[in-house]
Amino acid sequence: MSMRRSAEDAAATRRALLVAALAEFAESGYAAATLAGVAARAGVTRGALYHHFSDKAELCLTAIEELWAEAAMPVWARLDGPEPPVRRVTDFLVAFFTALEKDGTFREVYALSVRGAEGAPELARGLTDKQAIMERWRGQLTDLLGAAPLRPGVSPRTAALAVITAANGTAVTWLACPDLFSPAREARSLADAVLHGLARPDGDG
Amino acid sequence: MSMRRSAEDAAATRRALLVAALAEFAESGYAAATLAGVAARAGVTRGALYHHFSDKAELCLTAIEELWAEAAMPVWARLDGPEPPVRRVTDFLVAFFTALEKDGTFREVYALSVRGAEGAPELARGLTDKQAIMERWRGQLTDLLGAAPLRPGVSPRTAALAVITAANGTAVTWLACPDLFSPAREARSLADAVLHGLARPDGDG
DNA sequence: GTTCTTACATACATTCACGTATGTATATAA
DNA sequence: TTATATACATACGTGAATGTATGTAAGAAC
Numbered sequence A, B: 001m002s003m004r005r006s007a008e009d010a011a012a013t014r015r016a017l018l019v020a021a022l023a024e025f026a027e028s029g030y031a032a033a034t035l036a037g038v039a040a041r042a043g044v045t046r047g048a049l050y051h052h053f054s055d056k057a058e059l060c061l062t063a064i065e066e067l068w069a070e071a072a073m074p075v076w077a078r079l080d081g082p083e084p085p086v087r088r089v090t091d092f093l094v095a096f097f098t099a100l101e102k103d104g105t106f107r108e109v110y111a112l113s114v115r116g117a118e119g120a121p122e123l124a125r126g127l128t129d130k131q132a133i134m135e136r137w138r139g140q141l142t143d144l145l146g147a148a149p150l151r152p153g154v155s156p157r158t159a160a161l162a163v164i165t166a167a168n169g170t171a172v173t174w175l176a177c178p179d180l181f182s183p184a185r186e187a188r189s190l191a192d193a194v195l196h197g198l199a200r201p202d203g204d205g
Numbered sequence C: 001g002t003t004c005t006t007a008c009a010t011a012c013a014t015t016c017a018c019g020t021a022t023g024t025a026t027a028t029a030a
Numbered sequence D: 001t002t003a004t005a006t007a008c009a010t011a012c013g014t015g016a017a018t019g020t021a022t023g024t025a026a027g028a029a030c
Helices: A007-028 A035-042 A046-052 A056-079 A085-102 A104-115 A121-146 A156-176 A183-198 B007-028 B035-042 B046-052 B056-079 B085-102 B104-115 B121-146 B156-176 B183-198
Strands: none
Touching (some): A007 A046, A007 A056, A007 A104, A035 A046, A035 A056, A056 A085, A056 A104, A085 A104, A085 A121, A085 A156, A104 A156, A121 A156, A121 B156, A156 A183, A156 B121, A156 B156, A156 B183, A183 B156, A183 B183, B007 B035, B007 B046, B007 B056, B035 B046, B056 B085, B056 B104, B056 B121, B085 B104, B085 B121, B085 B156, B085 B183, B121 B156, B156 B183
């Protein structure tokens, strides 16, 4: 049917395949997802898919890498800026919860990375990357919270861990039971509760 | 080889299959797990498996149902008792974090239930059960925290949600990156941080 | 001891998804 | 205008996992 088109169309096909792959993998998991489903969702055949990507694993890893950056960057950017540390962390959590509910790409790439690809050793590269990302994330938060007025007994490392687990916990709880609550609506009160448990009540961060 | 044995041996075979199935499914996910792997782990053939269970889905659901009760009961029992509410919730979180790291069955059944079985509609029964469990859990915690001295602005529902997300977040973060921290060792400080963010500082719960 | 049933093991059929090989039409370069 | 490379579609081979059908030895009932 649709024969050779321009190079821009090829890029669009590739992009559509990445978006479709992310949705398929996030919905069904890596093992249960089928490349026929990905191709159908993208409106092409499996031949097109194998033209752009060598195999299932490369498709999955490429989708995570390329789409994660653009979806997550504006959220993580909240950790930088001139505001006081506690304020930045709060803003980050609120942005995280909001993106989780409102941004389909953000939600899908997060669900896929959290659900993991156990049973698929060919994705080990992506998983070690995730490990590194997690540790860099904790380091960044530790530095940030080290400059914040934490209440006594709370180390910056523990505070960073609490922030990470709060974000992950909200995400997986809502992904598992979407009817339980609304991350976007309760984002502020949840973030406040987390930070209130960590920071000194009189500290302005 | 091993021919007909006593009825007790049959029960032991069934039990071994359930334990093996839980480990396989938790490690590889429902879709990627193979029944040959389950049988091999249990030390029997696939014939034995199909003698005790009708298909893959029933095996998985039975494993979750039967093993979840005995592994999780002692943890959830911490929510009951004569102690003040905040103390009970703290004890529950500590017991949860400890069981997560120390009790293999607890960890596996939790990992399997969290990772979910998306892409496997035949497990819908188990997932609706999970939804019901989650809502009952939130209801129980809401009642419990409704009788606790919460700080102003924190509703019992939000507090219950914070406890749930803290437990889930710690679990998935550690399952994804086991080297990041030790739930059992940091259990107390994490639980204290959560409750400190929710309860009035002067309240003894 | 015969028979029946249980508790498996073994062998087979079928499906299904992956990866490959090949065909085809179009843009581009010469 | 011809040749070549690109961007797919189509058709095929293959393996792995599921489920089924059948075989078989051992306890239980009589």
